[in-house]
Amino acid sequence: MKTVLKKVIAISYFFLGALSVLSMNRPGQANDIDFNYQSTRVADKSQRLLKVECSLLNNTSDTIYFLTTTCNGYRYSLRYNEQNFELYEMIRCRNSDTYVQELSPGIPLSFVCYLREVEKNVVIKLGFDLYKVESNSLFVDTMRYSIFNRKLEDQEVIWGDSVRIDNL
Numbered sequence: 697m698k699t700v701l702k703k704v705i706a707i708s709y710f711f712l713g714a715l716s717v718l719s720m721n722r723p724g725q726a727n728d729i730d731f732n733y734q735s736t737r738v739a740d741k742s743q744r745l746l747k748v749e750c751s752l753l754n755n756t757s758d759t760i761y762f763l764t765t766t767c768n769g770y771r772y773s774l775r776y777n778e779q780n781f782e783l784y785e786m787i788r789c790r791n792s793d794t795y796v797q798e799l800s801p802g803i804p805l806s807f808v809c810y811l812r813e814v815e816k817n818v819v820i821k822l823g824f825d826l827y828k829v830e831s832n833s834l835f836v837d838t839m840r841y842s843i844f845n846r847k848l849e850d851q852e853v854i855w856g857d858s859v860r861i862d863n864l
Contacts, residue, residue, distance in 0.1 A: 728756040729799070731824045731854040735811075736862045744813040745784055746861060750774075751804040752824060752854070760799040763827040767792035771809040775823035775853050784810040796829055819860055823853040 730753040738745040750770070754760050764770060767789030774783070799805055811820075825846075 729754055729760065729826065729854050731822070731856045733822055733856050734859060734862070735820050738810070744816070746781075746811045746813060746820070748809050748811055748820075748822070749806065750809065750822070750824070751806040752799055752826075753804045754799045754801050757801050759801065759831070760826075761796050761829050761831045762799065763794055763829055764797045765792040765794050768809075769797075770807040770824075773825045773827070774809065775825055775851070775855075776811065776820070780814055780817050781811040781820070782814060784812045786810055796831065798831075817861060819858045821855070821858040823855040825851045825853050828852065 731750070732753070733748055733750040735746045735748045738747055764773065768785065768787070769792070771783060771785075797805070827846075
């Protein structure tokens with residue numbers, strides 16, 4: 697009897713967690729978040745690498761929660777013209793776990809990534825796909841693959857302004 701009850705409770709938590717993740721992921725809700733970045737060409741011009749320093753800023757009075765992964769999660773949420781740039785991984789991971797990241801009001805969340813230029817560009821325009829969830833979302837690891845493989849119309853992309861690529 698206890699085993700059956702534990703299974704029922706576990707299944708209930710699973711569905712509640714999945715529903716909370718799905719219910720918070722609605723396009724057009726990221727209006728109060730700024731995504732800023734600057735890019736600089738890396739000194740070794742033969743690799744055509746750009747160092748991109750990014751930040752997210754929550755302009756609301758409430759903490760916002762979103763899904764990401766432990767290994768390069770923020771980088772994989774970037775959106776850009778894939779004909780002009782490709783993500784360059786400095787660290788290869790064997791395993792990555794999904795977790796809920798807090799974005800506190802007024803405190804920037806910063807990260808760095810590297811992009812390789814397919815062809816030389818003067819400007820770059822980036823966006824960040826924010827997968828909002830509730831703070832108590834359960835079983836977020838089951839949503840790992842849906843974070844980065846969502847249809848374009850399901851993504852909540854916060855676009856930054858186009859910026860000039862600086863030379864060193």
